[in-house]
Amino acid sequence: MDGRTNLSLTDVVPRRTFEMSTAVRMANKGGRLMAKLVSLAEGVAHLVRDGDVVALEGFTHLIPFAAGHEIIRQERQDLTLVRMTPDVIYDQLIGAGCARRLVFSWGGNPGVGSLHRFRDAVQNAWPRPLELEEHSHAGMANRYVAGASGLPFAVLRGYTGTDLPAHTTNIRPITCPFTGETLTAVPALRPDVTVVHAQRADRDGNVQMWGITGVQKEAVLAADRSLVTVEEIVDELEPVPGQVVLPGWAITAVAEVPGGAHPSYAHGYSVRDNDFYRAWDAVSRHRDTFRAWLDQHVHRAGAAA
């Protein structure tokens, strides 16, 4: 990628605050590190590890597709993939065999139909079995909120009367200590690493996003480590209406990846490639066409970069 972003990541440390190991606390003691500017390949190499709990977030908008492709290229294995809407990006990761387990609330191709790789994995264990942990959007959003808040659980009015609680131990009743009312508790999500895409970052790694910002802030703050891909790195973050700014000291690494959300979009930089989403239905329907697509558009594209 861009030469100016390939600083070393060797001194990047986890940020799981109170859960940090003593060694890490000591390493971090002298001062809070600002987010490192890295290449996408470096960022994925250092921050996404086999067996990790990985959240790639972005609610239709700002989906970190380029980072997902890099994870596929680097052949990560046994990932627990977390995402409210495992749409095309997780269809690709699942079809490529990176995932062991999926934690999610809605797995479809928005406005188009089913995710065929996801279905193939669940129905036929291809290319490998996929465990599911299934929630509602409200539950997933609150699980990230709890993670970002350093709480072990969140409370909501949700799931009641549905068959969802029967299939996981991660949905439990809780009683209000004031009214006696029964509500629902879900445990915090604490990904090992969260990856999101944003419009801009400055050279200190402060990240700015706007438009539909979904659950990205919570997903980043809930995680031990975070990687943010951005459309561009700028000298100064000009304030924008609707912006969410994440301070550089709350982020592990930032990589400049223009167009890194395609076929999703970055408000103000690109538009959603709806044709791609529609075409994905045919591409992904069969294992062969999917593999050919993966080979051409992910593996070979990476080699050319």
Next chain:
Amino acid sequence: MDGRTNLSLTDVVPRRTFEMSTAVRMANKGGRLMAKLVSLAEGVAHLVRDGDVVALEGFTHLIPFAAGHEIIRQERQDLTLVRMTPDVIYDQLIGAGCARRLVFSWGGNPGVGSLHRFRDAVQNAWPRPLELEEHSHAGMANRYVAGASGLPFAVLRGYTGTDLPAHTTNIRPITCPFTGETLTAVPALRPDVTVVHAQRADRDGNVQMWGITGVQKEAVLAADRSLVTVEEIVDELEPVPGQVVLPGWAITAVAEVPGGAHPSYAHGYSVRDNDFYRAWDAVSRHRDTFRAWLDQHVHRAGAAA
């Protein structure tokens, strides 16, 4: 106030959603009402009632002083005043005898010192006794969040080891159903009415505020009824970085009150009158000087308006 804002409020209905009476639900059935544009006097007359639980919020910035003065002029009684930082505005309401009870987390004159009317009420029951329910900022903020979220309580890491829980039944332990960890629960705040000040509204009552927005959104959404005073009513809300927009259908009434936050300020319209806060220390120190101030600056100012 401005002639164009004095529409009738007689058909304004409470918005306590699920707690609404059946009659109110029926009245509201035909369609969601947009916020009414009213005069400040009308807004207070119809929305703030004797004995109400009233929250006037605004964290240093955007404090609805003019509305507080109107409550004093209309001689509301037996109010339970709720506010994270009952600073000069509640010193005035308490000294004027409007309050029976105060629910709060920090009662001081920021950067200056004590609130003398507040102290006189607590220490000497003047002009009447004042019951206290005391929290931390984190607890109060989460109580508003629970109210805004339609939940009976909120969970936080807070109060532990302090003497605060010994003085209210509204701080209780709660156990995480997943980890067994003990945390703290606080009940939702559900004011009868919340009053806030904002920079702008449009003619549909959509409200826009920016700068330090504190807990105002949560306080409005937690309340049964809401009154928002604004610097100006405009045709179109031009987007502003850092804005919080509250849709008109989530607000009961809006009143145009230029300068309505003074001596607090409205970012982009005015600056904080720090001299006033400093001078308040002397004005409020004695009952006589306070009464004289109240007479001149609240009662007579209202008569002149």
Next chain:
Amino acid sequence: MTDETTTTGWTADEMMTVAAARQLRDGTACFVGIGLPSTAANLARATHAPNLVLIYESGCLGAKPGRLPLSIGDGVLADTADAVVSVPEVFNYWLQPGRIDVGFLGAAQLDRYGNINTTVVGGDYGAPKVRLPGAGGAPEIAASCGEVVVIVRQDLRTFTERVDFVTSVGYGTGPGDRERLGLRGGGPRVVITDLGVLAPDPVSCELTLTRLHPGVTREQAQAATGWDLAVAEGLTTGEPPTARELAVLRALEATKADGRRQ
């Protein structure tokens, strides 16, 4: 939408969408899913309900899209919204407290009590015959909106005696169940299909055929229903789409194609 146009000049899907749009009252706030609900809600906003407040789970409050979005996160929704909030906020501050009047849901399976399945069909949960997308926002929309409107094509595969999985609760196993479960919204008020309109019986909560679309018979409706379908005493036939409704709907549908290269 199917391309099959009836001799009366509109398709069954068009009739369904028009009938659904008519259910939305002006000035109400409506939580809108993508697909048929979004089409119907935008048709309502473009015809009799200009002040309909559209809430999309992507956090767009009061979106006023000039064309049909393909996804609930299209840029046009954010650009035209009164406010864009985070996803946790839209569920916690807006949906959960009951601020939204109408929830607009689709279904892969629907039973006689209006319970909805969008999770798995056939086999068992761990090894289903068909894996569907799952819950999304639906369980809490069904629980917390003032009322629910369901829009779904009616056939034996969909209208089943029992849903294979309860993703979103209608009336559960019958009267009193919503109250027992502590669900605070009113539940399904109406189900709009390509054949007609069903509403819960006020006493039994069972979905009852109350209206047929023009040209549809009650026998056709029964044949498309996997249980013994109750029929209201005053069963009526609905009004066909007006020329304006059809024109606006077709113009909206055309914008979806435009949106492909938005």
Next chain:
Amino acid sequence: MTDETTTTGWTADEMMTVAAARQLRDGTACFVGIGLPSTAANLARATHAPNLVLIYESGCLGAKPGRLPLSIGDGVLADTADAVVSVPEVFNYWLQPGRIDVGFLGAAQLDRYGNINTTVVGGDYGAPKVRLPGAGGAPEIAASCGEVVVIVRQDLRTFTERVDFVTSVGYGTGPGDRERLGLRGGGPRVVITDLGVLAPDPVSCELTLTRLHPGVTREQAQAATGWDLAVAEGLTTGEPPTARELAVLRALEATKADGRRQ
């Protein structure tokens, strides 16, 4: 600040503020209350710690005020912040999970275990002799920041054997108490007064005099302490303010007057 300047050319309050500023390491994130903590933190940022991240409970993350704010909600904090977030967010997403390295607190009373009272003095809670402002953000700052720096003038009224009310927990009743209470931050690392510097004994957790400001004796420190004050074996005398520290501090203080008519 008192106006009494010592013969050595600075006041005791100036020495205290300079000593507190020196405790703040560059590049750390510091939760700052108004008054002395804000002055000291801004002095640190203007001298040895240009990358100190100031967090104000009004929701300003990374504020870089060019002058001293009078309140934690002054406009200059929002104007210069990296991000302005809501008050619930600053407590829930930023303070509670332990993202803030240093909490900077004042006290009306302080006991030998670093417990802080800012609520009531004398009488009982319902009828106190003096009603103080109360908790504010302090209980959770004291609980959740990586460590706490206390800045407080030392006298018999303030340094009491037992605080009349525990508003914010230091080391509770001694070793192990923070762990038993589940407090995840480290607690008071240092107490800076107008006489010197105290730090908790690593074993007993008792505040121990470790350093005196120039010109102050250990007897003066004991006389201003309401318990038998432990003194560190290696008690030292701190460095006086440098000319630069004093110049910057006084320039900052002057901006507070400017701010009166901001």
